[in-house]
Amino acid sequence: MDRRLLLVDDEEGIRKVLGIALADLGYEILAAVDGRHGLQLFRDQRPPIVITDIKMPVMDGIELLQKIKQDDPDTEVIMLTGHGDMELAIQCLKLEATDFVTKPINDDALEIALKRANERIRMRRQLRDYTENLERLVEEKSARLVAAERSAAVGQALEGLAAAMQNIAGDLNSGIACFNDLPCFVSIHSSEFKVVAANQRYIAKWGPPEGHASGQIYKAQAPSPAEATFRSGVGQRIGTTVRFPDGTETPVIVYTAPIRNAQGQVALVVEIAADVTEIRRLQDELQLARHRYQLLFNEAPCYITVQDRFYRITEANRRFREDFGGSDQARCYEVYRKREAVCGDCPVARTFEDGRPHQVEIDVAGPDGSTRRMLVQTAPISDSAGCITHVMEMSTNVTEIRHLQEQLAGLGLMIGSVSHGIKGLLTGLDGGIYMMDRGISKADPDAIREGWDAVRQMIARIRSLVMDILYYAKEKDLKWQRVDVASFVRELAEQFEPKAARHGIGWRWAVSDELSAASVDPAMLQSILSNILDNALEACLTDSTPGKRHTIDMRVRSENGVIIFQVRDNGQGMDRDTQERIFTPHFISHKHGGSGLGLFIARQILEKNEGRIEVDSTPGVGSLFSVRLPVTAAGIDPARGPENRAVDT
Structure with a gap:
């Protein structure tokens, strides 16, 4: 196995450290300082695996990826990306990158990516070897079968031989001598149904033919x-x-041809018996080869189809038919993607175009309606003239692998961000302790109070961070309790009110009367709403619009069988990209010292319990967060009318 690996990164420190780690894994490292140098090394050395940074001078990683794939589509390329380069990483996957690893580089994540690259190389090599061996086996068996059939088909020439033998009918032994070298039993029969001459192969088995009856050598023939x-x-x-x-006994095929006299009457008959034992043996071997091929085809732990130029599935293995069904001649894009036209990134089409294997990752619709991530690999199937008539497509379900990879990447980001957050909290805690010590030494109550406020704030943040980590590390089921919604919201509002007042931010809350009683998980819901309120407070504090009076408003109501908690602020707002990232562990905000897990955890817990959390935000205008729980879960008690209780502070 080729263990060469090309590492391309413009940072010398990363090349050195990563090169040591890769060498420990058994790889022979080729290093390049930028994309242009890396491309030259690749074209000179042709390593099977390339690891490259995305952002580099001279030629970036995306351009390098495209040029490598143009030169050799089978090369596995792993991209190195920073925390903020996720969109670029996704773009690389669309360009057929094998994987991406985020910086700072986690050794386990890198090893997983390399194992995946080597597995793809191994699977592709096995598929290529299998296809080539199968074609060679079929060609060999077919050639031998044709040769044997030819030896058995000499009867096609008997009419011509019979005509020629009319001239030597008077000397049968001389005439039959021309058949001595044939691998068949040749005999000449008279009208009295006697053998009058035979070739040496016949004589070697049954002796001189004088007196032999025409049917004597056959087991049963009358x-x-x-x-x-x-x-x-x-x-x-x-x-x-x-x-x-x-x-x-031996099975034979007997060919006969009449030899006519001058009057056109049949005077003699030439009889050739060809041993077909070899043909039968070859037929049995070919049948066995076909059976083994079909067994491997059906039992392979992946989906295999054979498609023609119109993308019709002419063959499919058992696993594909069981999971995706599809009638004969159904088109691939109809079965896989429920489309009416061929996919734009179809690897089968590319193989028909250039005759080379291709691979790509695509999302397909599973039989249960779920979306599956598939690693698709193709190989051409050619006829005897070398023309591609069909393409074999092998698809492997890598949904769980990708899911685990994303979880590992998220966990790595979380650990790095949490470590950074803890460092900041400890620094703040040290500052508060220092102010308290100074206040105590100088008997300064204001300094003591200021230090204690800082310590208390840091303790609260540490508690929030620890709770977020516990929520993330453990599966959470909601523990429903019957509570008075107004009392629950009032307690939450009273806890939040001092924070808003301390910063001069307006605070308003209201609960619809119909929600006088409901079943909720108070601890979970308080954690989620507190996190949203803290985010709203930060959004107001970071908004620098002159003369703007900031407010935060919380409303609780029911609508169409759903209990809705809404928090609105008129802070700085968020753009579309930020709104998409705030619910992932990849998005870490350092402004308020949080762990970056609160909203991610909230969405996970709510979705698991049939709820959801949504956001609608406009930069410079503000944000609206909505937490929704179904009535069946929340247990709404519509005891009163639609009046609202509202409190302004």
Whole structure:
């Protein structure tokens, strides 16, 4: 196995450290300082795996990826990306990158990516070897079968031979001598149904032919092939069995041809019996090869189809038919993607175009309606003239692998961000302790109070961080309790009110009367709403719009069988990209010292319990967060009318 690996990164420190780690894994490292140098090294050395940074001078990683794939689509390329380069990483995957690893580089994540690259190389090599071996086996068996059939088909020339033998009918032994080198039993029969001459192969088995009856050598044949030819006047082709003097038997195909005299009457019959034992053996071997091929085809732990130029599935293995169904001649894009036209990134189309194997990752619709991530690999199937008639497509379900990879990447980001957050919290805690110590030494109550406020704030943040980590590390099921919604919201509002007042931010809350009683998980819901309120407070504090009076408003109501908690602020707002990232562990905000997990955890817990969290935000205007729980889960008690209780502070 080729263990060469090309590492391309413009940072010398990363090349050195990563090169040591890769060398420990058994790789021979080729290093390049930028994309242009890396491309030259690749074209000179052709390593099977390339690891490259995305952002580099001279030629970036995306351009390098495209040029490598143009030169050799089978090369596995792993991209190195920073925290903020996720969109670029996704773009690389669309350009057929094998994987991406985020910086700072986690050794386990890198090893997983390399294992995946090597697995793809191994699977592609096995598929290529299998296809080539199968084609070679079929070609070899077919050639041998044709050769054997040719030896058995000499009867096609018997009419011409019979015509030629009319000239030597008076000297049968001389005439039959021309058949001595044929691998068949050749005999000449008279109209009395006697053998009058035979070739050496016949004589070696049954002795001199004088006195032999025409059907004597056959196990059971009445009339004999020669007798049937005398009676019909035309040549025969008969499958039968000959019996040798030692009692053994052999299947043969008997060809006969009449030899006519000058008056046109059948005077003699030439009979050729071809041993078809070899043909039968070759047929059995070919059948066994086909059976083994079909067994491997059906039992392979992946989906295999054979498609023609119109993308019709002409063959499919058992696993594909069981999971995706599809009638014969159904088109791939109809079965896989429920489309009416061929996919734009179809690897089958590319293989038909250039005759080379291709691979790509695509999302397909599973039989249960779920979306599956598939690693698709193709290989051409050619006819004897070298023209591609079909393409074999092998698809492997890598949904779980990708999911685990994303979880590992998220966990790595979380650990790095949490470590950074803890460092900041400890620094703040040290500052508060220092102010308290100074206040105590100088008997300064204001300094003591200020230090204690800082310590208390840091303790609260540490508690929030630890709770977020616990939520992330453990599966959470909601613990429903019957509570008074107004009392629950009032307690939450009273806890939040001092924060808002301390910063001069307006605070308003309201609960619809119909929600006088509901079943909720108070701890979970308080954690989620507190996180949203803290985010709203930060959004207001970071908004620098002159003369703007900031407010935060929380409303609780029911609508169409759903209990809705809404928090609105008129802070700085968020753009579309930020709104898409705030619910992932990849998005870490350092402004408020949080762990970056709160909203990610909230969405996971709510979705698991049939709820959801949404955001609608406009930069410079503000944000609206909505937490929704179904009535069946929340247990709404519509005891009163639609009046609202509202409190302004």
